[in-house]
Amino acid sequence: MGENAEISLKITQYRSKIMATLVAMTQDFHEAEDLFQDTVIQIMKSAHTFDLSRDFSPWACTIARNVARKHWRHNSKRKEVIVHDALEFLSETVTEESDIELWHEEKSHLRECIAGLPTRMRTLVELYYGQNCKGDELAKKASIKVGAIYTTLHRLRARLRECISARMKMELAGTV
Amino acid sequence: MEEIEFEKLLAAYFGNTLTDDEIIKLKEAVEGNAIYAQRFREHVRMHSLVRELAHEQAEQRKSIFFRKAILAAAAVITVALGIGFAFSLRVQEQQTAIAVTQGSFAEGTAQIFRDGRPIDLVEGLELLPGDRLLNKDGASTSFEMSDGSRVELFEETELVLSSGDEQFALARGEVSIEVPKRAPEASPFSVSTPDSTVTVLGTIFDLEYVSGNTRLSVIEGEVVLKRATDGEEILVSGGQFVDTSERDMRPQKLLRSIIIDPMLDITRRGEDLRNMRTLRVGGSTTSYIKFQISGIRDAKRAVLNLTGAKLPGEGELTIQLGSDSSWTEDTDAALLPGPIKIIGREYIRATDGASIQVPLEPVFERGKIYTLILSLDSEKEVAFDSLVTSDPPYLELSE
Numbered sequence: 053m054g055e056n057a058e059i060s061l062k063i064t065q066y067r068s069k070i071m072a073t074l075v076a077m078t079q080d081f082h083e084a085e086d087l088f089q090d091t092v093i094q095i096m097k098s099a100h101t102f103d104l105s106r107d108f109s110p111w112a113c114t115i116a117r118n119v120a121r122k123h124w125r126h127n128s129k130r131k132e133v134i135v136h137d138a139l140e141f142l143s144e145t146v147t148e149e150s151d152i153e154l155w156h157e158e159k160s161h162l163r164e165c166i167a168g169l170p171t172r173m174r175t176l177v178e179l180y181y182g183q184n185c186k187g188d189e190l191a192k193k194a195s196i197k198v199g200a201i202y203t204t205l206h207r208l209r210a211r212l213r214e215c216i217s218a219r220m221k222m223e224l225a226g227t228v
Numbered sequence: 229m230e231e232i233e234f235e236k237l238l239a240a241y242f243g244n245t246l247t248d249d250e251i252i253k254l255k256e257a258v259e260g261n262a263i264y265a266q267r268f269r270e271h272v273r274m275h276s277l278v279r280e281l282a283h284e285q286a287e288q289r290k291s292i293f294f295r296k297a298i299l300a301a302a303a304v305i306t307v308a309l310g311i312g313f314a315f316s317l318r319v320q321e322q323q324t325a326i327a328v329t330q331g332s333f334a335e336g337t338a339q340i341f342r343d344g345r346p347i348d349l350v351e352g353l354e355l356l357p358g359d360r361l362l363n364k365d366g367a368s369t370s371f372e373m374s375d376g377s378r379v380e381l382f383e384e385t386e387l388v389l390s391s392g393d394e395q396f397a398l399a400r401g402e403v404s405i406e407v408p409k410r411a412p413e414a415s416p417f418s419v420s421t422p423d424s425t426v427t428v429l430g431t432i433f434d435l436e437y438v439s440g441n442t443r444l445s446v447i448e449g450e451v452v453l454k455r456a457t458d459g460e461e462i463l464v465s466g467g468q469f470v471d472t473s474e475r476d477m478r479p480q481k482l483l484r485s486i487i488i489d490p491m492l493d494i495t496r497r498g499e500d501l502r503n504m505r506t507l508r509v510g511g512s513t514t515s516y517i518k519f520q521i522s523g524i525r526d527a528k529r530a531v532l533n534l535t536g537a538k539l540p541g542e543g544e545l546t547i548q549l550g551s552d553s554s555w556t557e558d559t560d561a562a563l564l565p566g567p568i569k570i571i572g573r574e575y576i577r578a579t580d581g582a583s584i585q586v587p588l589e590p591v592f593e594r595g596k597i598y599t600l601i602l603s604l605d606s607e608k609e610v611a612f613d614s615l616v617t618s619d620p621p622y623l624e625l626s627e
Binding site: 076135138173177181182196206209210212213 | 241245248268278
């Protein structure tokens with residue numbers, strides 16, 4: 053397999069993590085997805101500098117953060133460098149865990165956990181995460197007060213997190 | 229930083245609503261506390277993975293749509309070229325929709341099973357012969373057939389769409405059917421249950437198959453019912469119903485009043501939710517009761533009966549309609565429905581063991597699920613029997 057092909061394969065394997073880096077930087081899926089395209093281009097341009105025996109994730113996520121910082125110079129609503137530094141720190145915290153297997157394992161359980169949510173919660177997942185529905189429209193369609201949207205989503209994530217942990221424990225015990 | 233403040237910052241972070249100062253505060257909290265750092269990582273991971281999965285599922289749906297479109301296009305080209313004519317005809321026949329779903333499917337689980345695979349119902353979905361429709365957990369579904377007939381399925385109902393002379397077979401549950409007047413030369417609308425077949429030329433009727441009994445209730449027009457077990461036929465007219473489990477099937481007058489037991493009830497005290505033997509109201513305590521309306525079409529009068537008062541007291545009891553009814557006993561208090569309309573208000577004096585009747589605005593439509601939110605303007609709590617007792621609260625509807 054050629055160098056570019058190997059790098060492409062790694063981008064696919066680590067896609068979730070690179071995206072999470074960008075989401076942590078921007079807190080906006082649309083912006084993160086745009087920046088992901090730029091990140092992929094940048095990674096491919098720099099492929100020749102990467103030692104394939106090294107861990108791919110820190111290198112790729114650093115490129116992602118650089119792409120985001122470059123983007124911020126012209127576009128961010130946040131102008132203070134100290135804020136950029138804080139967001140970069142938070143983003144680095146996300147990628148400190150280098151075990152991509154954990155991400156893949158959680159994703160496989162997540163599918164089941166979402167399917168097991170009450171209808172209203174599943175609708176919220178579909179509207180917010182699947183259809184980019186936000187603000188008043190989301191509140192109306194999901195029957196939530198506008199002021200409670202992010203708290204509800206926060207609880208939803210915590211609930212999914214608990215479900216995944218429980219399933220992983222059951223898997224270890226051989227009951228899933 | 230206190231945990232509660234950290235959780236608030238974290239929730240607002242994903243909403244992209246933090247101020248610059250709050251971002252710095254969040255960073256300091258994550259930097260200075262390993263547990264917060266771990267929680268932050270987990271939330272970002274969840275946030276990203278849920279998005280990824282939701283997108284993948286949306287893409288899969290699109291892909292199925294495009295695959296179908298490509299298949300349909302391929303079938304047309306095949307016909308045009310005259311290649312595999314017989315095969316293409318069969319494919320085309322299988323793809324012909326005989327009904328389209330209508331309405332909202334926000335509550336419960338409404339699915340069709342096509343070739344053994346489940347598909348979630350959405351509005352405007354084309355239904356094919358052989359599709360099995362199934363409603364669960366409070367879902368109600370409706371669809372319009374290609375001849376203009378409207379069919380409404382209620383909770384725990386299962387039917388299979390047919391091709392040919394029969395429109396569908398009702399396996400269990402209850403449906404309401406409106407068949408527009410048909411031309412004399414048109415074939416009749418026909419539906420079967422496991423023990424009967426009903427045939428009509430234009431009418432409104434309800435058909436229910438539960439525990440080995442088919443009940444046909446005719447609202448308007450006339451319907452012929454044929455019992456499969458002995459071949460007996462009976463004509464049922466508007467305002468009448470018949471049960472096939474009765475040895476001598478005789479049309480009887482339709483019911484005009486009905487008692488409906490709750491599907492679920494819960495007492496809420498602040499953020500605390502309890503399923504108890506009592507429903508409590510008063511102080512900061514409210515109660516939620518969920519009812520599914522069935523068996524009556526146009527209720528003109530509604531009364532909520534609260535039974536077996538345990539903690540005597542008095543005050544003005546307000547009954548409000550909840551904004552939705554998808555809650556369960558596990559629902560987070562913050563996700564319980566909010567009130568949208570006051571439908572009843574009565575000054576009550578509850579004494580030991582007494583029952584209280586509260587007249588309600590008759591807003592109830594057949595097949596739908598409603599949540600009633602009860603509150604009392606009294607510092608002291610009043611308690612009534614809940615669903616888990618032998619004398620639960622109930623809703624009385626009359627025509």
